[in-house]
Amino acid sequence: MSDATLPAATAPARRDGSRARGESRFVQFVLIAVSLAFLLLFLLLPLVTVFVEAAARGWEAYRAAITEPDAQAAIRLTLIVAAIAVPFNTVVGIAAAWAIAKFEFRGKNLLISLLDLPFSVSPVISGLVFVLLFGAQGYFGPWLQAHGVSIIFALPGLILATVFVTFPFVARELIPHMQSLGSADEEAALTLGASPWRVFFTITLPNVKWSLFYGILLCNARAMGEFGAVAVVSGKIRGETNTMPLHVEILYNEYMGPAAFAVASLLAGLALVTLVLKTLLEWHYGDAIAASRRH
Amino acid sequence: MSVAVTIEAIEKRFENFPALRGVSLDIQPGELVALLGPSGSGKTTLLRLIAGLEEADRGRVLFGDIDTRALSLRDRRIGFVFQQYALFKTMNVADNIAFGLRSRPREERPIASEISKRVKGLLELVQLPGLEKRYPSQLSGGQRQRVALARALAIEPRVLLLDEPFGALDAKVRKDLRAWLRELHGRVGHTTVFVTHDQEEALELADRVAILNAGKIEQVGSADDVYDHPATPFVCEFLGEVNKLPVKVVGSQAFFGDRPVLGGLSQNQGGPASLYVRPQHLRIVDETPLALPGTVEHLRRNGPLRRAEVAVEGLKKRLDVDLASQVAPAIGERVRLRITHGNLFAAA
Numbered sequence: 001m002s003d004a005t006l007p008a009a010t011a012p013a014r015r016d017g018s019r020a021r022g023e024s025r026f027v028q029f030v031l032i033a034v035s036l037a038f039l040l041l042f043l044l045l046p047l048v049t050v051f052v053e054a055a056a057r058g059w060e061a062y063r064a065a066i067t068e069p070d071a072q073a074a075i076r077l078t079l080i081v082a083a084i085a086v087p088f089n090t091v092v093g094i095a096a097a098w099a100i101a102k103f104e105f106r107g108k109n110l111l112i113s114l115l116d117l118p119f120s121v122s123p124v125i126s127g128l129v130f131v132l133l134f135g136a137q138g139y140f141g142p143w144l145q146a147h148g149v150s151i152i153f154a155l156p157g158l159i160l161a162t163v164f165v166t167f168p169f170v171a172r173e174l175i176p177h178m179q180s181l182g183s184a185d186e187e188a189a190l191t192l193g194a195s196p197w198r199v200f201f202t203i204t205l206p207n208v209k210w211s212l213f214y215g216i217l218l219c220n221a222r223a224m225g226e227f228g229a230v231a232v233v234s235g236k237i238r239g240e241t242n243t244m245p246l247h248v249e250i251l252y253n254e255y256m257g258p259a260a261f262a263v264a265s266l267l268a269g270l271a272l273v274t275l276v277l278k279t280l281l282e283w284h285y286g287d288a289i290a291a292s293r294r295h
Numbered sequence: 296m297s298v299a300v301t302i303e304a305i306e307k308r309f310e311n312f313p314a315l316r317g318v319s320l321d322i323q324p325g326e327l328v329a330l331l332g333p334s335g336s337g338k339t340t341l342l343r344l345i346a347g348l349e350e351a352d353r354g355r356v357l358f359g360d361i362d363t364r365a366l367s368l369r370d371r372r373i374g375f376v377f378q379q380y381a382l383f384k385t386m387n388v389a390d391n392i393a394f395g396l397r398s399r400p401r402e403e404r405p406i407a408s409e410i411s412k413r414v415k416g417l418l419e420l421v422q423l424p425g426l427e428k429r430y431p432s433q434l435s436g437g438q439r440q441r442v443a444l445a446r447a448l449a450i451e452p453r454v455l456l457l458d459e460p461f462g463a464l465d466a467k468v469r470k471d472l473r474a475w476l477r478e479l480h481g482r483v484g485h486t487t488v489f490v491t492h493d494q495e496e497a498l499e500l501a502d503r504v505a506i507l508n509a510g511k512i513e514q515v516g517s518a519d520d521v522y523d524h525p526a527t528p529f530v531c532e533f534l535g536e537v538n539k540l541p542v543k544v545v546g547s548q549a550f551f552g553d554r555p556v557l558g559g560l561s562q563n564q565g566g567p568a569s570l571y572v573r574p575q576h577l578r579i580v581d582e583t584p585l586a587l588p589g590t591v592e593h594l595r596r597n598g599p600l601r602r603a604e605v606a607v608e609g610l611k612k613r614l615d616v617d618l619a620s621q622v623a624p625a626i627g628e629r630v631r632l633r634i635t636h637g638n639l640f641a642a643a
Contacts, residue, residue, distance in 0.1 A: 184381035187348055192395035192450055193369035202394075206385040 053261035065262035073239040074247035085162040093170030101178030127232025153235030161229040173215030210285040221274040297486040305354035314340040316510040329497035332507035374447030382431040389427035395450035417445040437468040457489035540570040567642040574615040576636040586631040
């Protein structure tokens with residue numbers, strides 16, 4: 001439908017009779033066609049395939065695949081990991097964003113760069129780091145073993161890896177928004193006699209609530225979908241340390257395609273819900289979010 | 296509940312920029328004082344220091360005889376109106392105004408019905424009754440400014456501080472609000488300090504004006520004082536329009552070149568000096584012993600005033616002359632100018 005509006009849009013420009021305009025229209029058509037074809041082939045088609053394959057054996061098979069005990073355990077584990085990692089990253093992300101946006105201190109730029117580290121490091125390496133630290137052969141491994149604490153191949157490891165990988169989302173959304181708002185509102189509240197806590201909860205937080213929600217949404221989607229880092233620290237013990245993405249992979253490797261697709265469809269559904277919410281947010285609170293995009 | 300404010304030898308640096316360099320100022324209880332100066336002169340920094348939003352490197356601010364360095368922001372009890380008002384976007388007008396009262400420690404906090412009564416009273420005071428439920432985004436600039444003022448007044452401040460209170464408003468609203476604020480000050484009588492770069496605003500509104508330049512106070516005085524008796528060349532050039540003539544003082548007379556232009560001087564300091572003359576203190580005359588010959592090069596109208604620009608030999612800039620009579624000279628006409636009043640400062 002974008003094609004249909006294009007001739008109208010370029011019409012005034014075409015009146016000056018430049019041949020280059022005619023060519024650029026052709027170029028536009030090609031570019032749009034290529035993008036659309038790419039989107040269909042590489043993004044939409046696989047997504048549709050997930051749902052088609054999941055439904056291929058009928059409702060009963062689908063229900064069986066996702067109610068089977070190992071699948072249930074994987075779903076539960078994924079929810080637990082997200083339920084811990086996301087609030088943790090939200091709180092720490094708010095603290096980091098506040099520190100960076102409202103105060104001047106030495107090493108601020110270093111802190112901003114460090115925030116992006118999880119984005120720039122391969123997830124596998126993020127996982128390996130924790131194995132290296134807390135694994136049986138790792139730096140703290142023997143000590144942990146002696147005290148009967150297991151981190152690697154257990155829930156704490158999954159949470160650590162997920163926290164690491166999803167850390168930047170909330171802070172990244174908040175920092176530019178908070179910076180663009182400045183400190184006048186907070187100063188006003190302080191001169192009116194509010195305590196710093198009251199200022200935070202009644203002024204700072206409500207001012208950035210939509211960017212915050214947006215950040216949490218992205219953080220959650222990644223926390224539930226993370227594969228690489230989690231795969232390394234999980235050990236893939238069925239019914240114990242398997243999250244949904246890992247469970248999908250195991251099922252698929254064991255030639256249980258329909259079951260794999262059934263569980264995958266849940267993850268894909270999560271992705272769609274995230275996308276819809278994100279679009280709604282951008283639609284309704286575009287200004288607030290645009291403030292954070294501008295930087 | 297108004298209090299004297301004493302500012303003692305304040306010094307403040309930002310990085311390597313000296314924002315304030317030894318500023319002292321005494322403000323009487325209930326007085327309305329303007330801090331006037333060009334941007335970068337330190338006026339806003341001084342206001343924020345009084346508020347406690349900045350800390351001085353040296354010197355102190357007293358409210359009455361209380362040293363404010365010992366007070367928290369809450370205990371200072373200042374009402375601060377920010378330049379862009381800083382109204383809380385997520386709260387309606389009533390919640391904005393009630394914010395200070397609700398922020399009080401539990402034992403001092405008024406009960407809900409008392410708070411809403413106070414909000415109502417304040418909205419009436421700032422002439423915006425019935426706007427309780429509106430959000431800041433639904434208000435005009437002038438209304439926002441009044442809400443900001445009501446919010447600041449709600450905590451019954453000891454001192455009211457306003458940062459460029461009319462800066463964000465258009466000219467018509469600005470004039471109305473100016474008169475209204477003057478009248479409001481007369482009624483509530485808070486010690487009030489406001490920052491402005493608009494001299495007309497400062498002179499019209501304030502009991503006294505403190506003129507700042509490059510981190511120092513150049514002069515403090517009533518509008519008449521600072522306008523008619525400027526203490527420094529800066530004040531003279533900053534306030535109103537002024538013509539500057541390089542002269543030489545010999546005895547009781549000032550000479551422009553070898554022509555005496557102003558007599559009866561009491562200063563006994565001779566030598567080179569700058570003579571500052573306002574356009575209304577230049578008069579076109581027929582013949583007089585102390586006069587400056589020139590040629591009318593341009594005529595223009597500035598509201599009710601008619602003004603001639605007169606070129607004088609030996610002076611690069613044309614002199615602005617207000618025309619007192621209805622008979623205007625023609626362009627190109629040779630005229631003689633008499634200086635009826637001027638301010639003389641020895642050349643540095």
